[in-house]
Amino acid sequence: MSLHVLPVPGLPEIDADSDLAELIAKAGTFEDGDILLVTSKIVSKAEGRLLHAADREAAIDAETVRVVARRGPARIVENRNGLVMAAAGVDASNTAPGTVLLLPEDPDASARALRARLQQLTGLRLAVIVTDTFGRPWRNGLTDVAIGAAGLAVLEDHRGRTDTHGNELALTVTATADELAAAGDLVKGKATGTPVAVVRGLAGLVTTEDGDGVRPLIRAAADDMFRLGTSEALRQAVTLRRTIRSFTAEPVDPAAVRRAVAAAVTAPAPHHTTPWRFVLLESAEVRTRLLDAMLAAWQRDLAELDGWDAAKIARRTARGNVLRDAPYLVVPCLVTEGSHAYPDARRAAAEREMFTVAIGAAVENLLVTLTGEGYGSAWVSSTMFCRDTVRTVLDLPDDWDPMGAVAVGRPAEPPRERPARTADAFIAVR
Structure with a gap:
């Protein structure tokens, strides 16, 4: 098996009048079973999620359903889609001064719509992952993760299988969609104007149905041992x-x-x-x-x-x-x-x-x-x-x-x- 991660260069600036799927189809050369990794920023721009806002903090407030942790002006919050991230994903980079970009309103729906249109245009069986950049507890540095998905299972459950020594795996569940998102970010880059990448060689992961999206990746509150930051956990325990x-x-x-x-x-x-x-x-x-x-x-x-x-x-x-x-x-x-x-x-x-x-x-x-x-x-x-x-x-x-x-x-x-x-x-x- 060989695996290739390829950039899709040459996309123009995206706005609310753009047919994003058509622009991607024209810019790239695709094969059956390809997995497309699409940066959420261009999805947001195509969906008109650009907001003229002098006050980014007010935009973050509007997108937040729960503050997880706060340290000075920095906030880790949960948005209405259950994603826990810095500043609710409200981004002031790669957008004109005086504007901010919000995340797609429903990233899974965005992935499904983009996939349907791309498959119609190319006649190929494809999967689409909408990605965004997250920080991570316990580790420094940022990486791309999946915030929307269509056409593949976002988790691979290894429990019940045995390893090469015959030991039964009891806990291993792989975050496949996040691994793919991180791989795509290696060729997309943050400042090169290349917001789409393709992973080729994993056609077996691509499904006929759209699937459940990223919901299986989001840990339920009852299972989340790190649901709050330190000071927030203390205040909540007191309350x-x-x-x-x-x-x-x-x-x-x-x-x-x-x-x-x-x-x-x-x-x-x-x-x-x-x-x-x-x-x-x-x-x-x-x-x-x-x-x-x-x-x-x-x-x-x-x-x-x-x-x-x-x-x-x-x-x-x-x-x-x-x-x-x-x-x-x-x-x-x-x-x-x-x-x-x-x-x-x-x-x-x-x-x-x-x-x-x-x-x-x-x-x-x-x-x-x-x-x-x-x-x-x-x-x-x-x-x-x-x-x-x-x-x-x-x-x-x-x-x-x-x-x-x-x-x-x-x-x-x-x-x-x-x-x-x-x-x-x-x-x-x-």
């Missing part, structure tokens, strides 16, 4: 953190909780101390024993100290069911070892408050990290009202102060939408 009160029976991964605790203990603390301890209740028997003892203590206090009747006590203690229904509990504890002693009550109270703020910061880190792990949580204050009982049941040191309990598990249902909040109502500027 998505909700109090979850209903959990599935799916067991919680103890390693995920330990990762969350590792994040928790990076919180700020006074005097270079480490005032946090986290008791992980991984045994159902221990959870039940603790909650039964806490319930008895609450019932006694509400009856003897507050004078509540049985019905009122039952309503109040039912709030603790979120802990009983969760498959995993974490009891954060405050340890004030290293705190400063003050003779007056005012400064002693302030010292205690400093440590209390530190445990709050640690628990917030814990909750946000659990959200990033896909778990829901609810921080419930119950243990703070019966600390001696908790210390006795869990056999904790006397100087460990339980600061509530965190229920952890997979949410039984998606949380309700939270109305957007701005910071204005919570800010005072002096």
Whole structure:
């Protein structure tokens, strides 16, 4: 088998009045089974996707459905076709000053239309790939990839085949269309005015039907481990953190909780101390024993100290069911070892408050990290009202102060939408 990658030179400047397929057919010499690689810029120009815009940023905003990452003025975004790329593909190069080029509105439809017209003009069986230049995570440098395709399968699935040593391939799926796009870019170049190339020698890839286009190349959100940039992922984890009160029976991964605790203990603390301890209740028997003892203590206090009747006590203690229904509990504890002693009550109270703020910061880190792990949580204050009982049941040191309990598990249902909040109502500027 031999493979040839050939430029198609001599194309004129393309505009909205151009018959792009006819111009390509006249410029090149083609054979049955050729794969044409067409730069998206000339497709956009032929489709009238030229925009007179002094503000490129506004054009990017209009083409963006989701910001993936932002660093200074640079943005990686998702466009309406699901393509994740810099600046939504809005391009100010190779176009007149004061104008920008948008990507084709539907690159797959563009590829299908171009293929149909080229096959009509040439009488040959062809495939068409519309390409654009992408950067890539983990690697420097740009390469062309397929953003639209017709007449070939964009992926080749090797799973289930065996290699030369007889090993079964379990993960290998080749991005054929992207490999072809990158090969074509080697002869097209970025500044030579050669926007079309031909790959010859792979006629077996060319199909009778147009096929599914590039959609199979676009990773589903559920499978995308790198869906957001670092700061965007952090903001989303904070925004998505909700109090979850209903959990599935799916067991919680103890390693995920330990990762969350590792994040928790990076919180700020006074005097270079480490005032946090986290008791992980991984045994159902221990959870039940603790909650039964806490319930008895609450019932006694509400009856003897507050004078509540049985019905009122039952309503109040039912709030603790979120802990009983969760498959995993974490009891954060405050340890004030290293705190400063003050003779007056005012400064002693302030010292205690400093440590209390530190445990709050640690628990917030814990909750946000659990959200990033896909778990829901609810921080419930119950243990703070019966600390001696908790210390006795869990056999904790006397100087460990339980600061509530965190229920952890997979949410039984998606949380309700939270109305957007701005910071204005919570800010005072002096």
